Amino acid sequence: MTQQTLQSNWTSIVMPVLTRIAVLAAPFVLLAVAWQIAASMFPSYLFPSLIDVFLRFFKIVASWDQFVQVLATVGRIMAGLAGAFVIGGAMAIVMARSRATDNFLSPILTFFQGIPALSWVVFAIIWFHGIEFRILFIMIMTTLPAFTFQILGALRAVPKDLFEMVLSFRPTKAQMFRTMIWPSVFPEIVTAWKVNLGNAARVVVVAELVGATGGVGYELLQQQQLFDMAGALAWTLQLVMFVIIVQQILTWIEVVAFRYRAISERSL
């Protein structure tokens, strides 16, 4: 291979990646610039310089006993989502199989969907003692309706003609699940996780107000009392970063799970 083809190969691989990163970064750069302009005009307790914010951000990551707080919150998000997924999945399966159960549970879940996260916080404090249990309860109650409806929707959307085709081979229940149900609901479930992850990350800090002595919500409360805007932003960014990372992982899973799909050369 000549020097030149090596060179052009190298650019043909690297350039698209760089372009992608640039496109992704552009809106954030714009946001940062706007913030920096605000920071130069207002006192730093209102708009702290982003440099301070990032320094605080990396301090949190670097110091174990602060980063543990982030991990605690992440653990609460994941525990809540896992609980809601298992319960919601079970309810969705029952609802998909029985119209009566659906008629009974759907209005209740819709009713729950209207209850604000803060109300669940109050109920949890009045009803339960253990702090972690309170948080788990709040996380599950706030994410359960959406999860259930999404899984139910995925089950309902299993194509009837494909289902009957598989059925015509007389599969066992397990075979039916493995060959038909799971592959057709799996991509929808990943999407449901993506949606609920965002919700859960927003609810968890509220849930942590039930008296948690650690976690991002607790730390945010501290920053509020100290009137420390840079700290508040740094802790918020921890959560945002977590959401972005997990969303990206889920997106990769989605891409792999959907690899069989035809891609139209025209967009919608």
Add this chain to the structure above:
Amino acid sequence: MSNAVSSLAVPAPGSKASEPEIRFEHVTKTFGRSESDLFRAVDDLSLDVYPGQIVALLGKTGCGKSTMFNMIAGLLDPTEGKVLVSGRDPFRNFDWYRGKIAIVFQNDRLLPWRTAIENVELGLEMLNVPGAQRRETAQRWLSRLGLGGHENDYPHALSGGMRQRVSIARAFATNAGLLLCDEPFSALDEMTAQRLREEFTSLVRENGKTAVFITHSINEALQIGDRIVVLKRPAKIAYDINLTADLGSAEKEAIREKIRDVLSA
């Protein structure tokens, strides 16, 4: 897998000596949401299909042919009357027919998340055929249907006719004794269709299978059927004839004429 095949005797086509493989007794099937809004897809249909027969079903579009298939397959329960397959009610003894019925659906119904070969393996998986043997059987069927080299293609990357052939391979790979084919060769060019019709007839004849196939082509019915049943709407027999192997072209022409008459009536 072969138990269903071996249990089927091969009497002369149309012979009424043996028990019917498929029996419709005054079957009516209605669809509808409410009592007042019922749609009659099959109306008081009685029909016997004997083991070893290849029955061609003809009938205008929407006359209830696919609905009949769904009742034979145990996917639909007749509203009135009785459907018996191998002497049993297919809707109530659903699992008993594992490995005994294979269906080529009107649309290919391939699982989009499975490659061509994985789609063909589906029925064999239900029969717990070991992996290597499954692959080998599926491979053989794909090659036989001219799809060698496309094993690992996903359905979206196959043409309509290729997909239809994958679905034929999927049905035939299970080696079931009763074949239900809903317009199996309709999405194919004439050359391929002709080759597959010959394959189909020899497959059914050699293994003593029973087959019912739906077609809109009178010629196809005459070529592969040893019995032709013409339905009118809602599904009810309008014409039923056994064909003998030594049919002259004049007789064939007469039958063709008669079927045309019945269909246009």
